[in-house]
Amino acid sequence: MPDRDRDEEGRARNARPRDALGRPLPRGAEGEDRAPEGVVRAPAVALAEAQRLLDAGRPFHAHEVLEDAWKSAPEQERELWRGLAQLAVGLTHAARGNARGATTLLERGAGSIAAYAGAPPHGIDVAGLVGWAKDLAAAPGAGADPAAAAPRLRG
Template structure:
């Protein structure tokens, strides 16, 4: 069987995939694929990845974040790689692969912790480190993970006051 290849000869799979990123038989209907050449500004990347995470599509969120990692500036590669690894860790949980999840969540935790208290693009580095550590601890203790808990907020949520909400 001949593999799909891109213009540079790298292997690519045009097979449809399920919501967890697993290949489906040719001709099956899968979830929408993330384009191989995706290149978005950071704010759009985060919005797109957050939407996918919120819909339980962590594998697709990983592909969006991986594109930012590969296309972004060298100074931000560790950050984007950590975010992509977080999404892959969630994917492993969704697939029931605890060992793989722990490996990727730990890598994500380390990379994101190295970014300090205020990573660029309003990314909630400290919150994501706590999320990864908390989910890892639950997995290590054999606790069941509610899949709705696997929707971390990628960006800092700010308290926005309306002009009417001031003291008075």
């Protein structure tokens, strides 16, 4: 069995190209540009980049940006960023036709961000996102076109 792909620090990383929904493609295939991992962005930059990717129908890639924000966020905001990443993964599952996975992640993400609705940081439309997630979880087929189904992260 060949060695696993690893980054400069020795962590396992899958270097296979991926499609717009993050599915691995055969080695040597033409894939989508991936968001670089481990980038610390200011919250406004992370939200703008994630929104751009969502609007382009690339929720898996938006999830990677939001996951970086989650990992670098101050402790009191980590659950918010984790929830946003889960919403992007939920939309990814909906676009891939995985209704069960979509529902699970959308409900989990909505639950993670709901506590921030009273005083949402960074202009994030928490109430709108919770409503969007519940609607899509109830009818995940509506996420078949992820660009059309993309939520607005900020109000």
